[in-house]
Amino acid sequence: MRVFFIGFGQAGGKIVDMFLAHDKKLQNSSFRGIAVNSARTDLLGLHNIDMKDRLLIGQTVVKGHGVGTDNVCGAKITADEIDTIINAIDTRGTHDIDAFIVVAGLGGGTGSGGTPVLCRHLKRIYREPVYALAMIPAPEEGRLYSYNAARSLATLVNEADNTFVFDNSAWKEEGESVKSAYDRLNEELVRRFGVLFRAGEVGQFGVGEMVVDSSEIINTLRGGGISTIGYAISDVITKTKPKKSFFSGFGKKDKEGSSLTGEDKSAKIIGLVRRAMLGRLTLPCDYTTAERALVLVAGPPNELDRKGVEKSKSWVEENIAGIEVRGGDYPVGSNYIAAVVLLSTIGKAPRITELLEQAKETKQDVIKSVDRKSNLFEDAIDPLFE
Numbered sequence: 001m002r003v004f005f006i007g008f009g010q011a012g013g014k015i016v017d018m019f020l021a022h023d024k025k026l027q028n029s030s031f032r033g034i035a036v037n038s039a040r041t042d043l044l045g046l047h048n049i050d051m052k053d054r055l056l057i058g059q060t061v062v063k064g065h066g067v068g069t070d071n072v073c074g075a076k077i078t079a080d081e082i083d084t085i086i087n088a089i090d091t092r093g094t095h096d097i098d099a100f101i102v103v104a105g106l107g108g109g110t111g112s113g114g115t116p117v118l119c120r121h122l123k124r125i126y127r128e129p130v131y132a133l134a135m136i137p138a139p140e141e142g143r144l145y146s147y148n149a150a151r152s153l154a155t156l157v158n159e160a161d162n163t164f165v166f167d168n169s170a171w172k173e174e175g176e177s178v179k180s181a182y183d184r185l186n187e188e189l190v191r192r193f194g195v196l197f198r199a200g201e202v203g204q205f206g207v208g209e210m211v212v213d214s215s216e217i218i219n220t221l222r223g224g225g226i227s228t229i230g231y232a233i234s235d236v237i238t239k240t241k242p243k244k245s246f247f248s249g250f251g252k253k254d255k256e257g258s259s260l261t262g263e264d265k266s267a268k269i270i271g272l273v274r275r276a277m278l279g280r281l282t283l284p285c286d287y288t289t290a291e292r293a294l295v296l297v298a299g300p301p302n303e304l305d306r307k308g309v310e311k312s313k314s315w316v317e318e319n320i321a322g323i324e325v326r327g328g329d330y331p332v333g334s335n336y337i338a339a340v341v342l343l344s345t346i347g348k349a350p351r352i353t354e355l356l357e358q359a360k361e362t363k364q365d366v367i368k369s370v371d372r373k374s375n376l377f378e379d380a381i382d383p384l385f386e
Contacts, residue, residue: 005033009111039066074113107145150359269308289347299337
């Protein structure tokens with residue numbers, strides 16, 4: 001799948017930078033992307049996005065210092081400079097892409113405010129689907145961040161063709177601050193979505209027996225709303241060590257031995273898919289409310305098994321609300337086999353309900369704080385002028 005990423009704001013830019021870094025490491029050309037921000041220092045901190053593809057917006061308003069947590073300002077700046085952003089996208093080239101993915105953290109100002117605006121304009125101009133990959137803040141990041149995220153997400157689900165959600169609070173380890181965990185959380189996100197978005201590539205190991213191409217992913221996501229991803233990985237016992245590991249840096253050290261055969265392969269794939277769906281999702285939710293699903297198994301060709309994939313699809317179909325379950329295999333050079341389960345158009349996600357309720361409670365306090373003035377000098381001496 002050929003994807004055009006737009007990293008919006010600080011978090012979005014960093015994540016797109018990581019997607020491109022993994023693409024370069026694997027010597028692929030599936031991903032291209034730009035970064036858009038109102039803060040100059042955030043753009044300068046990127047490493048894999050070319051300087052010409054880093055776009056600073058809102059210079060006349062915030063002078064390159066960012067909009068802070070003011071997502072209304074972020075939305076206005078984006079609307080005012082939408083032609084500049086679209087021109088940067090066109091310059092980078094869109095003739096051969098399968099989808100746009102706008103990546104942003106929804107708690108701040110630039111990405112939170114600008115992402116829904118950009119998605120709306122992209123859908124008006126291009127025929128390719130426009131998806132959002134959104135990170136929602138943990139409660140301890142502050143009420144204002146949660147309020148921003150709720151406002152942005154409520155708007156975004158109506159503007160994007162589908163919205164992938166990554167919940168920071170679900171992935172933060174006990175006792176760990178979200179700030180110190182950002183890099184690790186971003187790596188977890190890129191690992192999962194990287195496997196999904198590379199599906200259908202033709203590499204040195206050819207294509208799978210059951211190819212998952214871009215149309216399969218697009219059809220799974222066509223219902224709109226919110227989607228989540230499950231992921232599980234397992235060691236593969238191989239006789240020889242592959243030259244290059246697709247999942248290098250994502251698991252344990254290589255092992256040597258004899259490979260599995262027959263029913264063992266099938267059982268291992270089914271178990272892996274179950275772990276992916278029943279384990280920690282990017283957005284914890286009631287998976288039985290999903291309308292559509294996609295199962296993707298990636299790994300060495302001799303470890304992939306058609307029967308295992310088919311049985312896994314049947315198991316997923318039995319456990320979701322809808323009946324559309326697509327799936328296939330993706331042969332890669334690796335000492336690991338990975339299962340990705342995409343659950344699309346989720347009907348129930350307690351974390352989203354909690355976020356919206358918290359935003360309602362915060363709304364009145366936000367309104368009051370705008371009008372609140374300091375009374376420190378109320379009874380002081382007369383001012384110089386009124």
